[in-house]
Amino acid sequence: MKHILERLAERRAEAERGGGAQRIDAQHKRGKLTARERIELLLDHGSFEEFDMFVRHRATDFGMDKQHVPGDGVVTGWGTVNGRAVYVFSKDFTVFGGSLSETHARKINKVQDMALRNRAPIIGLYDSGGARIQEGVAALGGYGEVFQRNVLASGVIPQISVIMGPCAGGDVYSPAMTDFIFMVKDTSYMFVTGPDVIKTVTNEAVSAEGLGGASVHTVKSAVADGAYENDVEALLQMRRLIDFLPSSNTDEIPEWPTFDDAERCDASLDTLAPDNPNKPYDIKELINKTVDEGDFFEIQEAFARNIVTGFGRIEGRTVGFVANQPLVLAGVLDSDASRKAARFVRFCDCFNIPIVSFVDVPGFLPGIAQEYGGLIKHGAKLLFAYAEATAPKVTIIIRKAFGGAYDVMASKHLRGDINFAWPTAQIAVMGAKGAVEIIFRQDMDDPEKIAARTREYEERFLSPFIAAERGYIDEIIMPRATRKRVARALAMLRHKELENPWKKHDNIPL
Numbered sequence: 001m002k003h004i005l006e007r008l009a010e011r012r013a014e015a016e017r018g019g020g021a022q023r024i025d026a027q028h029k030r031g032k033l034t035a036r037e038r039i040e041l042l043l044d045h046g047s048f049e050e051f052d053m054f055v056r057h058r059a060t061d062f063g064m065d066k067q068h069v070p071g072d073g074v075v076t077g078w079g080t081v082n083g084r085a086v087y088v089f090s091k092d093f094t095v096f097g098g099s100l101s102e103t104h105a106r107k108i109n110k111v112q113d114m115a116l117r118n119r120a121p122i123i124g125l126y127d128s129g130g131a132r133i134q135e136g137v138a139a140l141g142g143y144g145e146v147f148q149r150n151v152l153a154s155g156v157i158p159q160i161s162v163i164m165g166p167c168a169g170g171d172v173y174s175p176a177m178t179d180f181i182f183m184v185k186d187t188s189y190m191f192v193t194g195p196d197v198i199k200t201v202t203n204e205a206v207s208a209e210g211l212g213g214a215s216v217h218t219v220k221s222a223v224a225d226g227a228y229e230n231d232v233e234a235l236l237q238m239r240r241l242i243d244f245l246p247s248s249n250t251d252e253i254p255e256w257p258t259f260d261d262a263e264r265c266d267a268s269l270d271t272l273a274p275d276n277p278n279k280p281y282d283i284k285e286l287i288n289k290t291v292d293e294g295d296f297f298e299i300q301e302a303f304a305r306n307i308v309t310g311f312g313r314i315e316g317r318t319v320g321f322v323a324n325q326p327l328v329l330a331g332v333l334d335s336d337a338s339r340k341a342a343r344f345v346r347f348c349d350c351f352n353i354p355i356v357s358f359v360d361v362p363g364f365l366p367g368i369a370q371e372y373g374g375l376i377k378h379g380a381k382l383l384f385a386y387a388e389a390t391a392p393k394v395t396i397i398i399r400k401a402f403g404g405a406y407d408v409m410a411s412k413h414l415r416g417d418i419n420f421a422w423p424t425a426q427i428a429v430m431g432a433k434g435a436v437e438i439i440f441r442q443d444m445d446d447p448e449k450i451a452a453r454t455r456e457y458e459e460r461f462l463s464p465f466i467a468a469e470r471g472y473i474d475e476i477i478m479p480r481a482t483r484k485r486v487a488r489a490l491a492m493l494r495h496k497e498l499e500n501p502w503k504k505h506d507n508i509p510l
């Protein structure tokens with residue numbers, strides 16, 4: 001009996017060694033942790049239950065029949081994050097470069113299936129050379145099986161990808177279909193085709209970092225939702241993110257203890273929006289002062305900074321925040337901001353996370369580049385996302401809500417549940433100057449007349465009262481009471497029930 005137990009211990013130890021001490025050293029020298037070390041940090045201590053530790057590939061070509069490492073380049077299983085179940089797969093770069101074989105894919109499929117069946121989030125940690133070159137179509141088929149499961153799980157359970165090393169070829173498309181992608185600065189990159197192929201095909205010279213590093217994907221392409229300094233920070237932040245997310249689309253929103261009084265007022269907010277409508281201020285100050293304990297997890301912080309998206313909590317329960325940012329491009333909606341916010345709103349709605357929108361938007365960005373770039377379709381994405389969302393929607397107009405952007409930003413007309421405005425709100429077709437220049441064009445040579453007309457327009461339209469008179473604004477609230485009013489609205493909406501008409505699926509303007 002003792003012999004049998006020892007044999008198990010030996011086989012486990014062999015699997016845990018992965019590609020061996022030398023390759024593990026090389027991994028550490030690059031500032032990267034191993035697949036198992038990463039799982040240890042991600043999950044609650046001692047909670048990891050591994051599956052398929054002894055799986056071996058079945059390839060025989062190119063000498064593969066003589067090369068077997070138990071586990072086949074990916075560590076899979078489940079564990080808990082702060083007590084809540086999550087499934088995980090972690091690519092082991094020390095084993096065949098973490099490349100995906102048929103059996104490696106089957107291991108991932110098993111945890112994908114279990115996560116979906118048991119309704120818990122799944123997290124993939126990527127560090128891989130793509131398709132196992134020695135396997136050919138078996139590996140391609142394996143990717144297809146992973147992709148199909150990503151799609152079926154989309155909107156049912158949260159799916160998160162963390163890129164912690166190379167991620168190329170077939171490996172990029174699975175993360176791209178998950179809800180969030182995070183990267184590690186300097187050690188990770190993502191691309192469909194690498195620098196060498198690009199050089200051959202287009203004669204462009206670029207480094208791996210310059211082609212698909214964290215700064216590319218968090219700032220330029222928006223493929224990634226955030227980047228962290230190192231593996232440890234990335235994994236600890238993933239634990240924080242998981243705490244915000246429901247386990248599935250039928251599960252309750254997680255509720256954590258909070259010591260922050262929901263009735264807390266903040267007098268400093270009364271002077272947050274400057275009197276001069278052209279002066280910017282930081283909308284994140286309002287978010288931070290609204291959420292429990294100032295704890296805000298921002299999504300796509302470095303991309304389209306004219307809109308802010310992320311998760312906070314009110315009364316211990318998760319809320320998705322969308323806020324125009326007057327500090328960047330005056331908070332205007334352009335194609336990038338619309339795409340970014342639309343995807344975030346849709347994520348929240350999938351999981352019935354209430355959406356709180358802070359509005360200060362001078363309109364959609366005019367410009368040839370914007371129009372050529374499809375602003376109509378991109379703007380429509382955000383409009384569509386807000387309009388189809390049935391999760392609780394609470395909107396507060398802080399200052400400007402001009403033109404089509406007024407409608408788009410979770411207005412009453414898009415089934416906003418509670419629509420507040422600060423007394424500083426200005427709800428109009430456009431700003432006073434632009435309006436007067438159009439409707440009083442004949443007076444343009446007379447500055448006094450124009451000044452009088454501008455004042456008249458400001459007094460008549462640039463306030464929240466006309467919208468409030470029509471019931472488009474439910475109430476004009478004191479800025480200092482924002483947290484309290486939002487908390488009460490969300491409490492009232494806790495059991496909201498609203499369904500869209502049956503359809504196979506909608507046709508959002510992609």
Ligand code: HXC
Pocket residue numbers: 023095096097098099128129130131132133134140143166168169170171173
């Ligand atoms: C098999 C692989 C591998 C792969 C790496 N290795 N990639 N084995 N299949 N795809 C192995 C190496 O042979 C090596 O084994 C070990 O992993 C580490 O690789 P190195 O090259 O020494 O490491 P490094 O210098 O850090 O370079 C990492 C790398 C490079 C940039 C990822 O290995 C690379 O370019 N790999 C190939 C990438 C690729 O073209 N993949 C196919 C993509 S096509 P030893 O034994 O020496 O440790 C694809 C199509 C799918 O994925 C499409 C589906 C839709």
